[in-house]
Amino acid sequence: MDRILFGDNQFFGVNHMSEEKARTQAMRFQDTAAIIEVLDDAYAEGIRTFMCTTHERISEVCEHIRANREKYPEFKFYPCMPYAHKYANAAAELGVLGAIRSFLPEENAFGAALKGGLSLARKDIEGLASLLIDAEMKMFADLPAPIIFLQNVATDFLLGLGFDEAFRIFANHVRERYRAEPGFITMNAPLLCDRLERIGIRNPLICTNLNKIGFRMSGGIDAYENLIASGRCRLIAMSVFASGALPPREALEYVCSRPRIQSIVFGASSRRNIAQTCGLIQQLTSASSGA
């Protein structure tokens, strides 16, 4: 796993600080070419991993990378699924079951859809989950996707329900079908780690908010500090800038001074910002490891 991962919130109008900024970003990136331009900048700055949602527009990015593999020989994806708003909006319009049905694959009517119907009818969550995962993974066909994440709304929803079996089903399917490592994004890392261990997922890969001010670190910053120190899981830090509430150096000092945090995911829209953040991470990482 690379030290620095590139996120995609900035491309899809996600901004936790300002609705106006979010809309400005949505306008700027409405053409996928604008997204690819930023990814080119990131690649030029040495970033090799794109940690992205399964937003439908990512499929256009995937097509571009597939068509230009020689230009991006080391480029890889860490897909994060499902894209929650897609499901939430569909659930309001079609009901919970209607939403699930609407995301089952349409083609291969005889195969997949029938299997989906059967899975639905038999309440076979394993079959159903596999179909939904496969539907989300289709856009990454033939592209390297060595880690596949369960998105935080899904992880935390299941965590709250106590539907722990779903984590095992997800992990197994990702390992068996995609030869990939399962990862879990969460806002409740201490609780999730306990639960994953309980169902036998040891040393899990967890991507979670890690920032100096404890923003969206549920369970409290102390529980997170203990989790980091325990070495019970491999950690990827997200939201290190707490949505812009922290100045870059101060924010990165916090994560870089904790060597057990393996990777840092961040999003940026300009080459200057990408270069600055990468530079700071490298500088602070080597400072903290005493290199």
Added chain:
Amino acid sequence: MLRAAIVGLGKMGLSHHSILNAHPEVTLKAVCDTSSYVLDMLSKYTGVKTYTDHEALLSKEALDCIIVATPSSFHADIVSAAIERGLHVFCEKPFGLDPQVGYRLADSAEHKGLINQVGYHYRFVAAFTEAKRLLDRKLIGELHHIRAEAYGPVVLRPKGSTWRSRKSEGGGCLFDYACHAIDLVNYLAARPQAVSGTVLNSVFSNDVDDEIYSTFHFPKGVKGQLATNWSDETFRKMSVKLCFWGTNGRINVDRQEIQVYLRSLPEPFEDFKPGWNLRYTTDLTRPVWFYMRGEEYSAQIDHFVQCIKTGATPISTFRTATDASLVATMMRDDAAKPYTAVVPLSAPALSITVQPVAKAPPKSLVRTLVARLLSAGET
């Protein structure tokens, strides 16, 4: 440990299920829904006890409290049955569709000393709480205008198969969406005394409204305007924004941030200064014990639990929620009233040429011209 149950496992019911189940002071005893499919899944994988009939649930389970998250038209019956059994009740919004029933339920819950709360979760969004604090303190002086807006991507096609698209079940933008903005206006400023010029318009839906516009009239001549549209996909998710104009400044507030403009600051107040003052959700939001989809959803459930423990009155009650329904009902009635017609002025009016004058014409001349134009229009 509080013993709880949930009736209705749609999008909101499932969300409450997850949050409530994660609460350290609550035991979720049972859930109830008409879909045996969802129930079987939950029972198989989480072990929760399930019912298809809320009466059976209420009579068989020993409970302290209940969450009602069925389609709106079922709220009143289930809430009434729960109150009868002495349970504390958290009900999804809107609280009933008939304000008379709503106030009656509020009376009976209050009479029995039961905690009653409604899921107007925007009251728990930190930026709106901060806006209330500043408005109550009259930081922007005396209010004179309010604008409330809510937009989002709910109905984007002329179809829809759930209760949300059926008027008879409480669907429609007015009760399902605009109510959030109305409730925030009630909470942050005051309940309007009158409404006028209401427009309920359908964009895609056959049976219900998709966009709503209305003018609110408050005490002391304060006016407000409401604009809501749930057929707007330029917003990634529901977005509610309120603006307040006062004699000493202005407040813009949404989920992410609060912008406060102050003309002056007669006496020092915290670190506010004249001109713009910005506060972000990251600074204002208090952490929650479990985060699923926004702090406010967890915070409102915890608030319910804490109110049960301490006997405090929730900040969103049956009564305040019914106030929102009452305003919505007034708007619905107002929308049926005739509008003021714009009477076109006919051709002769255009043939009148007015000689340019070096200075503004005296009022009497304007009046004469207007009278002439109007009489020309009538012929």
